[in-house]
Amino acid sequence: MVNHEIKIAFQEYDNLHELNTSDQHLCLESVKALKNSHSPYSKFRVGVAMLLQSGKIIYASNQENVAYPSGLCAERVALFYWGANHPDDPIITMAITAHSDEFAITKPITSCGSCLQVLAEYEKKQDQQINIILYCQQGPIWKIKGIQNQLPFLFFEDRLITQ
Template sequence: MKEINHTTRFTVFDTFPELPEDIQSLMNEAIAIRKNAYAPYSKFRVGVALLLDNGKVVLGSNQENAAYPSGLCAERVAVFHAGAVYPEAKIIKMAITAASDSNTTAAPIPPCGACRQSIAEYEFKQDMPIEIYFMGEIGAIYKSDSLKNLLPFMFDKNFL
């Protein structure tokens, strides 16, 4: 028997103004689109802004459904839209923000497991990491240099 240690590294920005200006702009777009979330059941709104290598910004917000599995998270809305409209473009940066209608989210909110797997697919497809910035409504913002920090043992097509 042996043990495997895996270390992940995140950069923490304690306040919004500490972010680089381009990330502030991207996060502001995520904050704006978060307001368009359709979240009548969870009252939890998520907004995402993707910066593509062609300079385009693709936005997404969560879209719920009374049949819960039929809804879609903001990250997948944005990633799948980018893949459909700009199939050759690479996702360079992703900004994620989440807020609850019930209370203030002060902790950084990372992508859920299904979204992590979907983002992993695009990192693998484009053979390039995606910088991921995530925050709550207020407070610190975390930056991951790659989805691999959030999903270290990724499942990809090499296993099939």
């Protein structure tokens, strides 16, 4: 038997002003993305602002549907939009924030497993790690570099990729 240990790394900031100017700006842009959330059922809005290498920012928000599986998380909305429109402009950083009409959010909200899996494939596609900022507006902020620090056992099989 062999014991293995997996470690993840991330940075925690007490407030927005501890981040560099670019990351502060992206966090504030993610708050703007919340306004287009369609979340009448959960009343839980998620906004994403995604910085591309060219300096362009892509905005996305969660989109719910009364047939629940038909909705889509903000992260996948942003990633799929990027893949369809800007695949040659690498993603540098994604800032993700959330707001609930029902309760206060006091710690960073992490992406769901489906979003992490899509993020993993797009990170591999662009052959470059993506910085993720989980912006909690009323609590700490987490900055995470690369998918391995969020999903260490991601599903990926190189033989499934056709070139």
